[in-house]
Amino acid sequence: MQYDFTIESLGEAKLNSPIRMSSRQGDGITDYVSDENKILYDIDTKIVDGKTVPVHSDAVELAGPRKKIYFNPSHVHAAICTCGGICPGLNNVIRAVVRCFWYRYGVRRISGIQYGYLGLLENSPWPLIPLDPDVVDDIQEKGGTILGSARGGGKQVEEIVDSLERMNINILISIGGDGTLRGAYDIGQEIEKRGLKIAVVGVPKTIDNDLSFIDSSFGFDTAVTSAVPSVRGAHVEAKNSINGIGLVKVMGRESGFIAAHTSLAQSDVNFCLIPESPFDLEGPNGLLENLKRRILSRGHAVILVAEGAGQDLVPPTGETDASGNKKYQDIGLFLKSEISRYFADQGIPTSIKYIDPSYIIRSAPANSYDSIYCARLGAHAVHAAMAGKTKCIASRVNNQFVYLPIKVAVSKRSHVDVEGSLWRDVIENTRQPVSMKND
Numbered sequence: 001m002q003y004d005f006t007i008e009s010l011g012e013a014k015l016n017s018p019i020r021m022s023s024r025q026g027d028g029i030t031d032y033v034s035d036e037n038k039i040l041y042d043i044d045t046k047i048v049d050g051k052t053v054p055v056h057s058d059a060v061e062l063a064g065p066r067k068k069i070y071f072n073p074s075h076v077h078a079a080i081c082t083c084g085g086i087c088p089g090l091n092n093v094i095r096a097v098v099r100c101f102w103y104r105y106g107v108r109r110i111s112g113i114q115y116g117y118l119g120l121l122e123n124s125p126w127p128l129i130p131l132d133p134d135v136v137d138d139i140q141e142k143g144g145t146i147l148g149s150a151r152g153g154g155k156q157v158e159e160i161v162d163s164l165e166r167m168n169i170n171i172l173i174s175i176g177g178d179g180t181l182r183g184a185y186d187i188g189q190e191i192e193k194r195g196l197k198i199a200v201v202g203v204p205k206t207i208d209n210d211l212s213f214i215d216s217s218f219g220f221d222t223a224v225t226s227a228v229p230s231v232r233g234a235h236v237e238a239k240n241s242i243n244g245i246g247l248v249k250v251m252g253r254e255s256g257f258i259a260a261h262t263s264l265a266q267s268d269v270n271f272c273l274i275p276e277s278p279f280d281l282e283g284p285n286g287l288l289e290n291l292k293r294r295i296l297s298r299g300h301a302v303i304l305v306a307e308g309a310g311q312d313l314v315p316p317t318g319e320t321d322a323s324g325n326k327k328y329q330d331i332g333l334f335l336k337s338e339i340s341r342y343f344a345d346q347g348i349p350t351s352i353k354y355i356d357p358s359y360i361i362r363s364a365p366a367n368s369y370d371s372i373y374c375a376r377l378g379a380h381a382v383h384a385a386m387a388g389k390t391k392c393i394a395s396r397v398n399n400q401f402v403y404l405p406i407k408v409a410v411s412k413r414s415h416v417d418v419e420g421s422l423w424r425d426v427i428e429n430t431r432q433p434v435s436m437k438n439d
Contacts, residue, residue, distance in 0.1 A: 002056070002058060003041070003058050003213075003408050004405070004408065005041065005058060005059065005060045005061065005404060005405060005408060006405065007035075007061050007384075007389050007392045007403050007404075007405060008188075008389070008390050008391050008392070008405070009070070009387075009388050009389055009390065010070055010197050010198075010199055010388040010389075010390055011070060011197070011388055012070075012388075013066060013068040013069050013070040013387050013388050014068060014070075015068060015069050015070070015071075015072060016067070016068065016069075017032075017065060017066060017067055017068065017069045017105075017386075018073060018104070018105055018106055019065045019104050019105070021065060021067070023067060032064070032065055032066060032067040033062050033063065033064030033065060033066060033383075034066070034067075035061060035066070037061070037062040037064075038059035038060060038061055038062060039059060039060060039062060039397070039398060039400050039402065040054055040056070040057070040058065040059055040060075040398075041056070041058040041059065041060045041213070041397060041398075042054065042055060042056040042058055043398055044056070060397055060402045060403070060404060061402060061403045062400060062401070062402055062403075063380035063383065063384065063394050063401040063402050063403050064380065064383055064401070065104070065383045066383065066386075066387040068387070069105075069386045069387050069388070070199075070386065070387055070388025071170065071171070071199075071385075071386055071388065073105045073106045073107045073386070074106070074108075075170075076101075076105075076107045076109065076170060076171060076386075077109045077110075077111065077167070077168050077169050077170055077171070078097075078101055078107055078109070078110045078111070078169070078170075078171040078172075078173065078382075078385070079110075079111045079112070079113050079128070079164075079167075079169045079171065079172050079173070080094055080097055080098070080110070080111070080112050080113065080131070080147065080172075080173045080175070081112075081113035081116050081117065081119065081120070081147065081172070081173075081174055081175065081176075082094070082116060082145040082147050082148070082149045082175045082176065082205075083116035083117055083149060083150065083151070083154070083174065083175065083176035083177075083179075083180035083183070084116070084149060084150075084151055084176045084177050084179065084180050084205065085149065085151075085177075085207070085362060086143070086144045086145060086149050086362050086363060087205055087206075087207040087218075087219035087223070087362055088143060088207075088218075088219040088222035088223065088226075088361075088362075088364050088365060088366040088367070088370055089205075089218040089219040089222065089366040089370045089371070089373070089374040090144065090145035090149070090175060090205065090219075091136075091139040091140055091142055091143075091144065091145055091146060091365075091366075092139075092140045092218075092366050092370070092371050092374035092375060092378070093175055093203050093205075093218065093374045093377060093378040093381075094112070094131075094136060094139065094145065094146065094147065094175070094378070095136040095139055095140050095375075095378070096374060096375045096376075096377070096378025096379050097110075097173050097203075097378040097379075097381060097382055098110055098131045098132065098133060098135070098136045099133055099136070099378075099379075100378060100379040100382040100383070101382055102132060102133050103133070104379075104382070105382070105386055108132075110130070110131040110132065111128040111129065111130060111131065111167075111169070112128065112129035112130075112131050112146070112147045113128060113129075113147065114126035114127075114128075114129060114147055114148050115147070115148040115149065115150040116148075116149055116150045116151070116152075116153060116154075116176070116180070117150075117152070117153030117154045117156070117160060117180075117183055118150050118152060118153040119147075120153070120159075120160045120163045120164070121153055121156060121159055121160065121163070122159050122162065122163065124163075126148075128167070129146075129147065140365070140366070140371060140374075141365060142365055143362075143363040143364050143365045144363055151179070151321055153183075154179060154180065154182070154183025154184075154186070154187075155183065155186075157183070157186045157187055157189075157190045158190060160187055160190075161187060161190045161191055161194065161196070161198075164187075164191075164196075164198055165194075165196065169198065170197060170198050170199065171198070171199045171201070171385045171386075172184070172187070172198065172199070172200045172201070173201055173202075173203065173381050173382070173385065174187075174200065174201070174202045174203070175202070175203045175205050176202070176204075176205050177204065177205055177206040177211070177217075178206065178210075178211060178410055178413070179325070180202070180205070181202045181204060181393065181406050181409060181410050182406075182410050184200050184202045184391070184406055185200075185391055185406040185407055185410070187200055188200040188390055188391035188406070189391075191390075198390075199384075199385040199388060199389065199390040200390050200391055201381045201384045201385045201389065201390065201392060201393070201394065202381075202392070202393040202394075202406055202409075203218075203377050203378065203381050203393065203394055203395075204217050204218075204393050204395055204409065205217060205218060205219065207219050207220060207223050207251055207258070207361075207362065208251055208252050208253060208254070208255050208257060208258065209255065209257040209258070209414070210253075210254060210255035210257065210413045210414050210415070211409060211410075211413070211414060212409070212411070212412045212413060212414040213395075213397065213404055213408065213409055214395040214396060214397060214404070214409070215395075215396045215397060215398070215399065216396070217395075218366070218370050218373050218374050218377060219366065219370055220257065220258070220261075220370075221367060221369045221370050221373075222361075222364055222365075222366050222367045222369075222370045223250075223251070223258050223361050223362075223364075224258060224261045224262050224265055225265075225367050226357070226360065226361040226364045227248075227250050227258060227262040227357060227361055228262060228265050228266045229357075230248050230250075230355045230357040230360075231246075231248055231262060231266040231268055231269060231302065231304060232266055232268065233246075233355065234246025234247065234248050234268075234302050234353060234355055235266075235268035235300075235302050237351075237353040238300040238301060238302055238351075238353065239299075239300045241300070241351035241353075242299075242349060242350075242351060243295050243299060243300070243343075243348060243349055243350040243351065244299075244300045244301075244350070244351045244352075244353070245291070245295070245300070245301050245302075245303065245339060245350055245351070245352045245353070246300075246301070246302040246303070246353050246355070247302075247303045247305070247332060247335060247336055247339070247352060247353065247354045247355070248302070248303070248304050248305070248332075248354075248355045248356075248357070249305050249306075249307060249330075249331065249332035249354075249355075249356045249358065250262060250304065250305075250306060250307070250357070250358065250361065251306070251307055251358055251361065251362070252274065252275065252306030252307055252308055252309070253275070253306075253307060253308040253325065253328065254275050254308050254413060254415065255274075255275065255276070255306075255308075255413065255414060255415050255416060256272075256273075256274020256275055256276055256277075256306040256308070256309065256416050257414075257416060258306065259272050259273070259274050259304050259305065259306040259309075260272060260274060260416055260422055260423065260426050262304060263304055263426050263429060263430055264425060264426060264429055267429055268302050269302050269303075269304045269429070269430050270294055270301045270302050270303065270430055270431070270432060271287065271290070271291065271294075271301065271302075271303045271304070271430060271432050272304050272305075272426050272430050272432065273287070273303065273304070273305040273306065273309040273310060273331075274306045274308075274309050274416055275306060275308035275309050275311070275415075276415050276416045276417075276418050276423075277309075277416075277418050277423070277435075278310075278312065278437060279309075279310065279435075279436035279437060280436060280437050280438050281310075281313055281338060283438035284438065285433065285435070285436055285437065285438050286436055286438060287335075287436050288338070288339065288342045290432070290433060290436055291303070291339065292342075292343070292346065292348070295343075295348065295350070296348075303335070305331055305332060305335060307328060307330075307331060307332075307358070308328060308331075309331055310331045310334070310335070311328055311329065311331065313331075313334070314329040314331065314334050315329070316329075317329060330356075332354055332356055333354070336352055336354045339352060340352060373396075376401060377394050377395070377396075377401075380394035380401050380403075381393075381394040384403055389403060391405060391406050391407070392404060392405055392406060393406055393409050395409075
């Protein structure tokens with residue numbers, strides 16, 4: 001399938017960038033990045049006439065500072081908002097954005113929007129927060145976001161654009177997940193419809209790592225690192241009890257990347273349950289029978305379950321959150337109850353310990369890997385905005401920082417491929433059955 005990776009622009013960039021770099025290679029000075037500097041999105045290859053050639057020719061634009069910029073820094077009023085649930089690294093991105101605007105471009109008017117898009121609604125009770133390097137000096141040491149974060153508001157597009165006009169904001173850096181980026185795209189569309197010159201650039205944030213087209217989202221590495229101690233604790237509890245069972249639930253509404261990676265990072269997991277791999281509870285090949293075999297043979301077991309796994313086994317809540325996401329039943333509590341009932345019926349004594357570290361994981365400060373990632377993402381988002389690029393995100397593809405159109409980035413979700421190498425390695429690590437379905 002061919003994708004259109006063209007990045008939209010507010011107009012021709014005619015102003016010289018205040019960032020002093022080079023346009024000539026080999027002079028020992030860091031080079032500007034040109035719009036023509038691109039990399040292949042799909043690195044798969046095939047053999048044609050004895051030569052190795054790319055399967056697809058889709059190319060994405062490399063991120064970085066341009067020689068010419070669109071906005072005059074002295075005229076810029078930049079705004080930053082964080083939307084959706086919190087995750088590690090939000091403060092790091094905010095800090096990087098502010099420092100790049102201030103130190104690299106000389107922008108002196110930078111505002112923080114409180115509580116996501118809700119802070120841009122007409123009757124918002126939350127004032128803008130003036131931001132400068134002193135305000136953000138040490139926020140990277142803390143979890144969460146100094147701007148606050150909330151769901152909702154993103155569909156009130158006309159009202160939001162009215163606010164951007166009223167506050168003379170001409171750059172909006174929107175940090176958030178799938179819903180946030182869809183809102184950013186709609187805001188950009190309304191801006192274009194009105195003929196305004198406001199750049200909208202996103203920094204993708206999804207702790208579940210379920211945004212397609214990118215290598216990974218920031219905060220994901222910290223999430224896995226933070227989940228490991230809970231699995232370790234569950235294993236110690238299980239191993240030191242008679243027929244002990246440790247049950248840990250982590251985030252992952254539709255994609256089980258955190259559970260899969262945590263299982264590999266901490267090899268104590270015996271059953272990794274993710275949304276992409278449905279399982280039966282009862283029956284000869286169901287989870288309970290497999291768990292029984294494990295307990296009888298080894299005397300303990302650890303189960304790691306993603307929050308979206310097994311939702312077909314529980315009645316739907318029928319509710320949605322402010323972003324329109326379905327509210328799920330707590331699969332962890334359900335499994336704890338069903339496991340207790342099953343082993344009681346079997347006359348097998350067990351000790352079950354249930355751990356839900358979700359909010360501890362979400363609120364953790366970014367680790368070193370994510371801190372570096374966030375610093376670079378934030379700077380690249382600023383470079384895009386100052387060059388007049390809009391309705392795009394800054395992210396990483398094939399280990400290169402790039403710009404992607406928001407429309408493409410949110411066109412599909414990323415899922416664990418149960419026929420791919422990641423899930424294969426998880427199965428080999430946990431030694432659980434390839435399928436726990438009875439048919």
